Amino acid sequence: MGVWDHVIAGVLAVFQSDPILGVPITVLMVLTGFLLGITVGATPGLAGPMAMAISLPILISIFGYSNDALLPVLGFLIGIMKGATIGGAVPAILFNTPGTPDAYMTTLDGYPMAQKGEARHALRVAHFSSASGDTFSDIVLVLCAPFLAILVESYLDLPEKTALLILSLAFIASVIGNSVGKGLISMGLGLLAAMVATGEDFYPRLTLGQPALAQGIPVAAAILGVLILGEVFKALEDIHRDGQSSSTTQVGQRESKNGPFRLRKLLPYIGRSAVIGTCIGALPGVGSTLAATLGYTSAKRRYSKSKEPNAPGFGQGAPEGIAATEAANSSVSGANLIPVLSLGIPGNAAAVFLILAMDSIGGFNPGPSVFQLGGGISDDALNPEMVMAFGIFTTMFVANGLNWTIGGVFMRSVGVMARIPKERLLPIVLLLTLTAIYVQETSMVAVWITLFFGFVGYFMRRIDMSPLPFVIAFILGGNLEATARQAFAATGADPFFLFNNPIALAFIILAIGVVIFSMRKPAE
Amino acid sequence: MKNTLKATATAALLSVVAATSSFADGHAWAPEGPIKMMIAFAAGGGADTHARLIAEDIEASLGWEMIPEQVTGKGGVNALVALKDMPTDGSAIALVVTESLGYNAAAAKGAGIAPSDFTGLTTTAGFQMGVVAKADKGWTSFDDMIAAAKEGELRFGTMSPKLSDLAFLLGEAQGVEFNIVQVRGGRAVMDGVQAGDMDLGFMAGIQGKGVASGDLVNLASALSVPLKQTPDAPTFADLGVQFSADGYFVFVAPAGMDPAARDAITAAIAEATNSGKAAGMINKAFGGAVNIQGAELDALLQSDFDAAGQLMEAVQ
Numbered sequence: 001m002g003v004w005d006h007v008i009a010g011v012l013a014v015f016q017s018d019p020i021l022g023v024p025i026t027v028l029m030v031l032t033g034f035l036l037g038i039t040v041g042a043t044p045g046l047a048g049p050m051a052m053a054i055s056l057p058i059l060i061s062i063f064g065y066s067n068d069a070l071l072p073v074l075g076f077l078i079g080i081m082k083g084a085t086i087g088g089a090v091p092a093i094l095f096n097t098p099g100t101p102d103a104y105m106t107t108l109d110g111y112p113m114a115q116k117g118e119a120r121h122a123l124r125v126a127h128f129s130s131a132s133g134d135t136f137s138d139i140v141l142v143l144c145a146p147f148l149a150i151l152v153e154s155y156l157d158l159p160e161k162t163a164l165l166i167l168s169l170a171f172i173a174s175v176i177g178n179s180v181g182k183g184l185i186s187m188g189l190g191l192l193a194a195m196v197a198t199g200e201d202f203y204p205r206l207t208l209g210q211p212a213l214a215q216g217i218p219v220a221a222a223i224l225g226v227l228i229l230g231e232v233f234k235a236l237e238d239i240h241r242d243g244q245s246s247s248t249t250q251v252g253q254r255e256s257k258n259g260p261f262r263l264r265k266l267l268p269y270i271g272r273s274a275v276i277g278t279c280i281g282a283l284p285g286v287g288s289t290l291a292a293t294l295g296y297t298s299a300k301r302r303y304s305k306s307k308e309p310n311a312p313g314f315g316q317g318a319p320e321g322i323a324a325t326e327a328a329n330s331s332v333s334g335a336n337l338i339p340v341l342s343l344g345i346p347g348n349a350a351a352v353f354l355i356l357a358m359d360s361i362g363g364f365n366p367g368p369s370v371f372q373l374g375g376g377i378s379d380d381a382l383n384p385e386m387v388m389a390f391g392i393f394t395t396m397f398v399a400n401g402l403n404w405t406i407g408g409v410f411m412r413s414v415g416v417m418a419r420i421p422k423e424r425l426l427p428i429v430l431l432l433t434l435t436a437i438y439v440q441e442t443s444m445v446a447v448w449i450t451l452f453f454g455f456v457g458y459f460m461r462r463i464d465m466s467p468l469p470f471v472i473a474f475i476l477g478g479n480l481e482a483t484a485r486q487a488f489a490a491t492g493a494d495p496f497f498l499f500n501n502p503i504a505l506a507f508i509i510l511a512i513g514v515v516i517f518s519m520r521k522p523a524e
Numbered sequence: 525m526k527n528t529l530k531a532t533a534t535a536a537l538l539s540v541v542a543a544t545s546s547f548a549d550g551h552a553w554a555p556e557g558p559i560k561m562m563i564a565f566a567a568g569g570g571a572d573t574h575a576r577l578i579a580e581d582i583e584a585s586l587g588w589e590m591i592p593e594q595v596t597g598k599g600g601v602n603a604l605v606a607l608k609d610m611p612t613d614g615s616a617i618a619l620v621v622t623e624s625l626g627y628n629a630a631a632a633k634g635a636g637i638a639p640s641d642f643t644g645l646t647t648t649a650g651f652q653m654g655v656v657a658k659a660d661k662g663w664t665s666f667d668d669m670i671a672a673a674k675e676g677e678l679r680f681g682t683m684s685p686k687l688s689d690l691a692f693l694l695g696e697a698q699g700v701e702f703n704i705v706q707v708r709g710g711r712a713v714m715d716g717v718q719a720g721d722m723d724l725g726f727m728a729g730i731q732g733k734g735v736a737s738g739d740l741v742n743l744a745s746a747l748s749v750p751l752k753q754t755p756d757a758p759t760f761a762d763l764g765v766q767f768s769a770d771g772y773f774v775f776v777a778p779a780g781m782d783p784a785a786r787d788a789i790t791a792a793i794a795e796a797t798n799s800g801k802a803a804g805m806i807n808k809a810f811g812g813a814v815n816i817q818g819a820e821l822d823a824l825l826q827s828d829f830d831a832a833g834q835l836m837e838a839v840q
Contacts, residue, residue: 065592065594066576153719157720157721158705158721197597198597202598202599202601202628202631202632202633202634202685203632203633203634204598214602214605215595215597215602216597362566362572368719369715369718369719372715372719482708485706486705486706486707486716486721489679489703489704489705489706490679490705490721492677492701492703493703
């Protein structure tokens with residue numbers, strides 16, 4: 001069976017899933033997720049990963065663990081991921097409050113435009129750029145992920161794979177957050193948590209004799225604790241400290257004066273930012289906020305050279321500024337699935353939840369084996385994982401289609417979300433998270449563990465340590481240990497397996513190099 | 525006082541109901557609530573799939589509510605530890621392999637489990653455990669592979685400590701040394717062999733399609749009997765190894781289970797493995813259902829547990 005058979009089967013898997021109200025369930029889930037994503041993105045204080053985290057256990061309890069559950073659940077999560085990025089621009093433009101961190105740069109030109117009465121125009125620019133960047137990034141994903149996976153599988157042996165994982169972790173720890181040292185500590189803690197009760201031995205290690213830990217720390221409990229509860233605790237404390245929630249809900253002037261929509265002027269900015277965002281997205285650990293910043297600054301440089309004399313400058317309401325930011329932050333979402341699908345390495349919080357979904361439901365193990373022809377069995381069999389991968393691609397394009405068609409309309413109606421006060425919102429998030437954990441694990445122990453990791457996440461934020469390296473290391477820890485053990489065994493118990501062949505050695509040197517290089521940077 | 529009376533009356537009424545219903549069970553036992561089915565293997569693999577199909581078949585034919593749930597890790601020991609203290613009324617069962625109660629229970633001393641802690645229900649299928657390599661290695665027989673192993677070290681993929689021991693003994697008997705790479709699950713061995721990370725490995729039935737299409741080769745049977753698919757391949761006994769990887773998927777319940785429940789659930793599972801969707805899958809993946817039950821199963825589990833010590837000594 002050739003590649004095209006898999007593509008067709010993947011597309012069919014989406015469109016021929018059980019219909020509900022005449023719509024295939026997977027498509028319906030993408031739509032629901034997408035609308036929820038825009039709403040959540042438009043709500044300051046909520047972010048896409050938060051909504052993904054809370055929906056995942058609930059979705060699993062609805063759809064179960066069967067193979068049929070994978071595409072609807074992943075479709076929903078992908079919908080949220082894509083919706084949240086464009087939703088984030090709405091309050092940024094209307095109220096000068098970014099709905100998601102990566103929309104901060106959008107406020108710089110979006111809000112001035114809204115003040116000038118061009119809010120509608122600004123939203124249109126944001127939507128068009130966002131949808132273009134997103135589509136571009138997805139096309140790159142579909143073209144690159146399979147080839148990268150095949151390259152990895154044919155050139156990398158077990159020692160090299162171990163070295164590649166070490167390199168990814170080193171890279172992630174170095175580039176996330178402001179301090180390499182804190183990044184490394186965060187990563188180390190994640191690896192430590194991943195070590196509890198795992199390994200090959202029959203005796204559960206590091207459990208302090210606690211039977212509750214004998215099966216290891218529940219993955220969802222640790223991740224939701226650190227990422228969601230930590231954020232909630234920190235935000236609650238901020239509100240408490242500031243007295244009232246900082247009511248930044250200034251109402252922009254929303255006269256529907258329609259500025260000229262000059263596509264030809266915007267396209268070069270969108271194109272450049274889409275390329276920047278896609279490249280950034282393909283690197284694990286560097287998120288959409290950096291992509292937005294880079295896209296914006298590079299566009300600013302270009303704009304200052306070529307701008308018409310009486311056009312508004314960057315920061316004064318230039319549509320090009322919005323276009324550059326939104327195209328860059330949206331084009332991250334497709335490309336960040338390249339390392340997920342081809343290597344099994346999550347690059348950011350959204351990817352973490354996609355991997356978590358694949359792990360929990362089962363039947364799909366992201367990594368090089370996904371794109372093996374012949375299903376690893378024989379040449380005339382479909383590889384179910386590859387079909388699933390193309391099914392995932394299809395859901396992404398369905399989400400894009402929705403984005404182009406109804407995204408813009410829906411986006412204009414969610415501005416009201418920015419007025420929900422945080423002190424009402426956060427307790428709801430807290431309750432939903434704990435409920436979701438209980439639904440999935442059905443044990444109080446899991447709830448206590450979640451709360452424990454919530455405080456871990458809170459303290460990490462207090463000392464300005466990014467929790468993301470923790471989470472990514474926690475997810476990759478088991479994989480790293482297993483690959484390292486296998487590499488050690490396969491090389492006939494050679495303790496220097498990481499240094500004995502050129503590719504592995506190069507990866508290790510790069511890993512050390514990236515840490516040293518990042519440590520030096522702030523001093524300059 | 526009034527409350528106590530009420531409580532006593534309710535209790536009395538309930539016990540009458542319970543008594544009558546258990547009397548009725550003499551004919552046809554049925555669970556009072558859902559049956560929790562713990563599966564000791566990762567979701568999506570062959571073991572998991574056949575367990576879930578069995579659950580579906582039972583729900584369809586008997587109307588019992590089955591709740592499959594993954595309790596993975598430590599080669600089935602985690603599931604057994606979780607099952608051990610569950611109620612004995614048939615509301616909790618687990619799918620493990622005979623090896624979980626044999627070698628793995630014996631090796632996991634800290635877990636404190638032994639066959640006597642459980643009631644065996646029935647096996648569902650045996651492993652067609654072969655030593656398998658990719659056809660494009662150019663080996664058509666076991667001897668070709670050994671000749672290659674003498675030229676340079678080969679990587680031998682396994683999926684459990686017991687199989688790693690067996691691979692070691694096989695190398696010892698044949699005068700070669702394998703680099704034994706232990707991974708999680710038969711699917712991982714197959715992926716490793718396909719991708720070239722390993723040169724050969726144990727596969728317990730998953731190789732069937734590949735062998736049929738000529739992409740994979742069964743070099744030897746790791747069983748005490750020849751493989752159904754490749755009867756000409758030598759068995760471990762032929763190759764000088766006195767132990768074998770004979771094993772089965774087996775459903776167990778906690779010790780001291782109500783005999784009526786044991787009989788009813790055993791019959792339900794056995795029925796499902798021989799008809800319906802589960803049977804089709806078992807035929808394809810494991811070469812047909814094998815239902816060892818009752819005293820015969822008890823003896824099998826105990827002897828596996830006892831034999832584990834000998835194997836562990838042999839590799840010392």
